[in-house]
Amino acid sequence: MTSKVYVEILQQLYRIIEEDGLSAGDKIPSERELAERLNAGRSSVREALRSLEFLGIIETRRGEGTYLKEFGDHQLIGLLGMFILQEKRAKEDLAETKWLIEEMCLSLACKRRTEEHVQELEQLLTKPLDYETFFQWVVKAGNNYLLERIWRVLNDFYQSQHGAISLPHMFYEQMAQSFQTRDWTTIRNIFSEYRRID
Amino acid sequence: MTSKVYVEILQQLYRIIEEDGLSAGDKIPSERELAERLNAGRSSVREALRSLEFLGIIETRRGEGTYLKEFGDHQLIGLLGMFILQEKRAKEDLAETKWLIEEMCLSLACKRRTEEHVQELEQLLTKPLDYETFFQWVVKAGNNYLLERIWRVLNDFYQSQHGAISLPHMFYEQMAQSFQTRDWTTIRNIFSEYRRID
């Protein structure tokens, strides 16, 4: 037995969650039941659950049970900010990385945007638009969920440190036009241009 | 008693670490001693320690004790990746995202590689080279720590799902040559070419 029980339990727990098709908000088996199903002591089960609770992945309510929490909420993000981003090197690279990822998303969106996407963007332009909302459209049009999650994390960090990015409305208008014609060169130029301003 | 004991313990533990002036590598009091000093059960102490261990803040060695870990090499980014990548949609985009990030790193490395980097790569080429080792060189030459962490997560998960990528030695030779001349166009072409093969 080289591996620790509570690590095993974490893996088994994932299996159970998948097999039972549990998702956010659902109740997971009680500690006693888990201990029995996994042939482990209740204290070991609790050690595993505590770790998950600490990360904000589950929520325990005395007398009720243990529930899966919605991922993407503040807990993990906050922890990351607290620990990882305190590393100087990571902090220094945050802005650059965010920009590179955004350029990547723009490229994907340019290739994959549909007519519906363009229309939706037109709709957004009728009202004052902010950088974050615009890029939420971009990552959606880019149709890569993983990249969307990565961008969201970087964006949250960036905002917490530098505040929101503000660009003139013309930026979004020019972007929209270029997306309509799938003019990648122009999109890239606009992005570089306004990045310098910001 | 509204607050949970293990949360209290975490706070007390932080105080103890400060008061005793403990830093990375130092040994913290044993579980039994902590339980006594904090008037808590050993199981509660363990629940707190497990959370910290899960985050990589401490390291426990059976028979020896519990030690503070170097601040900075904890696996929060890895954990974040683990939970994001657990989602089906994210999994589907894994290969594409990994490739995009890699292309991004290649671009950075092409711009920023120094003479020392090139020499180091030459050194690597004297022996059989694998994809992962090569890209570790790339991300290092790219000089973006955050991107390095992101790539590592994606790479780990890709490998766990698809196994290691194997490319002919010529690929690395061509890459090395193009890096020497900073020929980004060729680097990109080689990358696209061999990606199709893989």
Place this chain on the structure above:
DNA sequence: GAACGAGTCTGGTCTGACCACTTAACGTTT
């Protein structure tokens, strides 16, 4: 139907007991 209450489920905590492993001390042998 509404209000009460016993029983049962849940998580929260503590205690005590082993086990496996490491280290240090002590003694013996060479």
Place this chain on the structure above:
DNA sequence: AAACGTTAAGTGGTCAGACCAGACTCGTTC
């Protein structure tokens, strides 16, 4: 004196059982 082996103490790893506190179920009572 140096090398070796043995022993004892300390440490994390795990389990079982007990009790507490909150929340729910459901039958009884008003």
